[in-house]
Amino acid sequence: MKKTARIASVAAVIALGLSACGSRDDESSTADESSTPTASATTSAAAQQYPDFKACMVSDSGGFDDKSFNQTSKAGLDNAVSQYGMQEADVESTDPSQFADNINEMVSQGCNSITTVGFLLGDATEAAAKKNPDIDFSIVDFAYEKAPANLKGLTFNTGEPSYLAGYVAAAKSETGVVGTFGGLNIPTVTIFMTGFYEGVQKYNEDNGTDVQVIGWDPAKPKAGSFTNDFENKTIGQTTAEEMIKQGADVIFPVAGPAGLGGLQAAQDNDVKAIWVDTDGCVSAAEYCDVLLTSVMKGMDVAVQQAILDGAEGDFSNDVYVGTLANNGVGLAPFSDDVDAELQAKVEELKQQIIDGTIKVG
Structure with a gap:
């Protein structure tokens, strides 16, 4: 699948959940995930499988059940693993002092791709990427002035x-x-x-x-x-x-x-x-x-795409910026209070x- 086609698919899916119009109906709190930003980057039943590729993640100190950015980013990892038949590993951080050790733990487990979640992991992620040039690293909410070739920033103009x-x-x-x-x-x-x-x-x-x-x-x-x-x-x-x-x-x-x-x-x-x-x-x-x-913020879709790029050999350190124009950010459906x-x-x-x-x- 060519990258341009994949990106178009991502935009089409995430736009469903990032529209600034449309009132929330009574069933929105249990909406099907396919109509929200937690939808996956591809819906093809014939998605390429990568059973030898191991995708991994390190959380910020909020953990993966924060109902916010760690949880949404983790959904991107889970979607990649389930759709592309990948292996998976993750570790939750409870304190910033654990960031470097947790990243190194993922390195030691033979991960091909490591995604870190949060601005505060910026330094630890860069250090690990420089020490491990054969591993693809992505980081949510951080970008570098000059990133190593194996380190991609996933940012969002919220x-x-x-x-x-x-x-x-x-x-x-x-x-x-x-x-x-x-x-x-x-x-x-x-x-x-x-x-x-x-x-x-x-x-x-x-x-x-x-x-x-x-x-x-x-x-x-x-x-x-x-x-x-x-x-x-x-x-x-x-x-x-x-x-x-x-x-x-x-x-x-x-x-x-x-x-x-x-x-x-x-x-x-x-x-x-x-x-x-x-x-x-x-x-x-x-x-x-x-x-x-x-x-x-469409963090899940951006994370999943970065992982898939690594598996397909298309990974780059070009910074991703989610905007209203590319449907990388947006508003959830409004309540009935918004006429x-x-x-x-x-x-x-x-x-x-x-x-x-x-x-x-």
Whole structure:
């Protein structure tokens, strides 16, 4: 199968789940995975088999059940293994101090492809790639100025769909205050928050309003709200509750499992929220009732494609960037709270971002 054909297949599949239009129906929390970004890169029953190829993964400290980026990335590995008859190995990290050792463990197990998940694994992944030039390495949420030939960055311009999410949040706010917080003050977190902030400003510009964003101002990054933790749900809940006390009635947590505490706070206080990385109505269905939408990254499809490229001998260190234009990022289906008029406006803004009329970030 030629690479151009595979990429077209990826775009066609992921577009189903990354559309910025279409309300979520009552069964969306249990939607068939084939209509979401967890769909696999190819649906061919005659997919080439690679039984001697071993695909492996190392998680960030959130683990593979984080209902967010580790879990979605792991789905890409699992899809590759099941569809192409590959061997598999993985290891979960519980602390950043384990990253290098966990990668080396995958090396020792004879992996042909190793995917690491998360910005914080950048240095350890690069070091391992340089020491093991015969292994293909991919890393989610990191890119290098000059990567080794066997190391590929899988990145996502989540600022674009976050801009759309910010516009929706501002439109749905009744108090005129929305809030966002992150796990750490790192680029892969703040890109969401900046896009969200700018989307709110666009709503104000269009409608002559003054919806305020608490928790983040790109002009004052040191004053942003961060839990400094991606695992502690209690910290996330406390952070969101403080924002709600300040009047926020839409919460946008960008903190992995800690962000689930933000959804809990929204649910407890009868306010709305927007999830990140994957469709929260699928990954965290217990909070679907408070979600307006989710900002999604097609990490699973990008991971699966990188693994398949390695098996087929097409692997390169060219950085992958998921955008609205290539359907690598987008919004999950909206809740019924987002009416058709607002959905149409979001679609208009999406097209303006794609054609360059609107610059995000």
